[in-house]
Amino acid sequence: MVKNNKLAVFLNGLVKENPLLVLSIGLCSSLAVTTSVFNGIGMGLGMTFVLIMSELIISLFRKQIPEDIRLPIFIIIIAAFTTIVQLLLNAYMPALSEALGVFLPLIVVNCIIMGRVESYASKNTVLDSTLDAIGMGLGYTWVLFIISLVRELLGSGTFFGIRVLPEAYTIGFFSRAPGGFFVFGLLTALTVGISKKAAGKKGDAK
């Protein structure tokens, strides 16, 4: 039962409370960087790292952090880890860091991190918070992967930079700004539809 609980905490972020599709937070970066699969995954993993480390540190010190000034403290911790990711990517993956541009430092104001830290890590144990962070981070990453897969395939006809569709058949629209909104809109529509259907089935069974 205990093990089940941990699994539920982990899976929560992946599906049921998926930050992007269900909670609709942290949208900016998810639309901006998803013009190619490589960028999408890079952003997702960078974000996951910051989320895990921030939740870990904050849940570790949750009893020491004074209630009144917790928000500034959270911001400093998140900003510190964002800076670490920024410096690491700059040093080892300059191409990715170039492509993500301003959205890399913007991880710090990503509502997903602030939201999870405030509502989860400041109240739960270190292990639970870490699992929650991994779940949320991966939940964010897989949605980014799907969006960027669609946009890269249709927009530039490639997958991880390898040409799949001939250039004449690509639709440039998808790699431009409006394409991101459309793909995301349809993806949320799909999620809403599936979850409604699942809920309906459950209702029938009862």
Add this chain to the structure above:
Amino acid sequence: MNQYLSIFLKSMLVDNVVLIQYLAICPFIGMTSDTGKATGMGIATTFVIILATAVTYPIYYGIMVPLKLEFLETLIFILVIAALVQLVEFYLKKSIPSLYSAMGVYLALITTNCAVLGTTLNCISKNYNYVQSLVYAAGTACGFLLALVIMSGVRERMKSSTPPKFLQGKPILFVTAGLLSLSFLGFSGLIK
């Protein structure tokens, strides 16, 4: 003068902060359910974006560059913005309570509005001088206000129509945003 006008128009229309650059989508989706709310949020954000740029720029070139602290820009900028928003909130509460009650709710949210941090960071990475930065900030902020007001207008009209069942709720908002973004794409090429 011409140069400033082109920066202003470029940041407002061609590179619209919400519809083309994808910054600040959360308030764009969350705060546009009616025009009054959207305008309030837009004006409060406009004010903070310009103020934040006016303050972070001298801090970057006056303090961080001489001390070789450029790598801390994310951390320092977000703290400056958070402190600034707090100060504005205190000031308004004490001296202009009527404005505070109109704007207060939005102010707290603005700290985590990525348009603010994004604009201040962009000014640095684009190597603008001080006046150019301020013009850029003003243009970006007006673009934000514009996008919010347009979106809220569209949403008010949408209340009386029924979208296809599978698009009801949030999905239709993104499709609408996509169409708006498509029309803003038409501005590209306006300014070289």
